[in-house]
Amino acid sequence: MATCSSSLLVLPNLRLSSNQRRNFKVRAQISGENKKATSLEPVNNNGSVSLSTTVQNQKGANEVNGKGKSKRKIVSDEIELLWDDGYGSKSVKDYFAAAKEILKADGGPPRWFSPVDCGRPVEDAPTLLFLPGMDGTGMGLVPHHKALGKAFHVSCLHIPVLDRTPFEGLLKVVEDVLRQEQATRPNKPIYLVGDSFGGCLALAVAARNRSLDLVLILVNPATSFDRSPLQPLLPILEMVPEELHFTVPYALSFIMGDPIKMATLGIDNQLPTGVKIEKLRQRLTKTMLPLLSELGGIIPRETLLWKLKLLRSVCAYANSRIHAVQAEVLVLASGKDMMLPSQEEAKRLHGFLKNCSVRCFKDNGHTLLLEDSISLLTVIKGTGKYRRSWRYDLVSDFLPPSKGELAYALDEVLGFLRNAVGSVFFSTMEDGKIVKGLAGVPDKGPVLLVGYHMLMGLELGPMSEAFIKEKNILFRGMAHPVLYSDNDPAKAFDYGDWIKVFGAYPVTATNLFKLLDSKSHVLLFPGGAREALHNRGEQYKLIWPEQQEFVRMAARFGATIVPFGTVGEDDIAELVLDYNDLMKIPILNDYITEVTRDTKQFKLREESEGEVANQPLYLPGLIPKVPGRFYYLFGKPIETKGRPELVKDKEEANQVYLEVKAEVENSIAYLLKKREEDPYRSVLDRLNYSLTHTTATHVPSFEP
16 A cells, blocks of 8 residues: 555635626636656666765755755645545535536636635645536536645636537637646646546647647547447437427436446445445435436537537547647546447557556446546546656655545455454564554654565555554655556556555665655665565565665664564465466466566666566465464664764674664564464454454454
């Protein structure tokens, strides 16, 4: 989770930016940038950089960027850990209410408005412009307003229901704002979120403005409109009499989105199943179905016919110029889109566009942004797309995870594991006494947590949860760079994205430098992938390189090193087929070679020999067991502050390195012995305890 290695509208409070009657408040700010975004820092062949080189390079970068005098504002200083992102508090019901309200003041040309519920964003926030779908109301982000408003200056395009502005006119409306953005704040990226029709418009704008630093987020873009399953039905729409038109939007609503997903948005997943089903039934029968009849007012017959004609024009233009798009692009595609072949289109765009990532949501329909899924801001964070300047800064641009993101990650991503392993934490005080909990781990950074990497990194999720809940600390993990590879055009929003939401970053010396410099708690596994994907018979064996660079880096910033051990992997599953075994099986040999082909570019220890050499990535063969328990012991903190000799004297640094390694080994040995005294080591015993002690908040373990 945290390592492997951080919406909503009240329309009467708005004011449209037009010459019409001013019923709403305006809040729109502009920014822009003419530099191009760069990718994450490349990894050296050996995955390491000498300390002196790192320090000099970072110092030089600071001077060039003017950072020697003042550092960029850090987002996490403005947004607290587990902040309220509001996702789930607004639903499709609020969308209809907002759309109905804005139509009261309709008329005039297309214009921009800023939802008041977005609130005030962080300092130096970039601007996000929302380009709506066929409805044209600009209210498609209603469930996401509060979350997005923390990270962006949000403005939404509203196209009045009676407006007949041609495609060229809509292009001018958007481009005028882009020019104003760039003139006002020239050092910021501009985000264009295009939903369906808006996705085509965003691509057309990007093709015509290649010098701008644009980030496109295309949600089921309608560039595949010519291949829509509805194409044979479109001529029939022109034949429907005006008095029967109300049935058309009503019928289309079941094709446009997933009613179940729409109704589920905002229902607490922690509720009992029976309660959730009853709430869902009530929303479907008393809210969703009556609201669908209002679509006829949002998209009257003549407006629908006009927008279908407009869509054909926009789609053709965007596709004819797609080769010219230089912007950074993220495509969000629904697996159950009955209006457009969105997943196929995502693959096509991934192949055409130069800098394109894709995330697929297999259970959602066309109206993805209005359905129960994941917050749009979470997706932006997890795909590494959020930045406040021409390049992402892992320290200053990092948005801490929200309360909703933690709840989703614990329930949906780690649910079974965290409930099955019943993790227990111990730590060591300065006097050497071992206590329950994490009291022995320093609260103030910089802190470098150095430990043993269990099989497949299973220890990460429970460990991150414990630090967040007990100490209100989010440690930043140093992750294998392969987790940042983004070449799959059918990729779902998965575990690799969630670890980025919770602060993981590629393991390089420069990144470690930045994190320690920001006084963060940083998690580092010297054994890396080789330890996490160890062979049979190697459980609880430290497979560390003979390098003490992390000690010297810690000493450079006076960081406290906290060694720790973890045990429990052998109580979860038995490793029966390791890499060597799998490569002896011809069919599996070919399969592993194929699926790991793209990972060979990440060679973290190419210069090493023997067991610590670069580890091929693969999925081992495991036989599950009745779950036991995970145990963690954090050793006595090792201070490096006031020890400048550790930076330059490799012998002194090596002594601390050996001390850290020995402490990790001792912690593992201690836990292996003491877990035999735990009467609730088995999940069955813990389950029985929970059933007989209904008021207990946790299940006991051995006494340290």
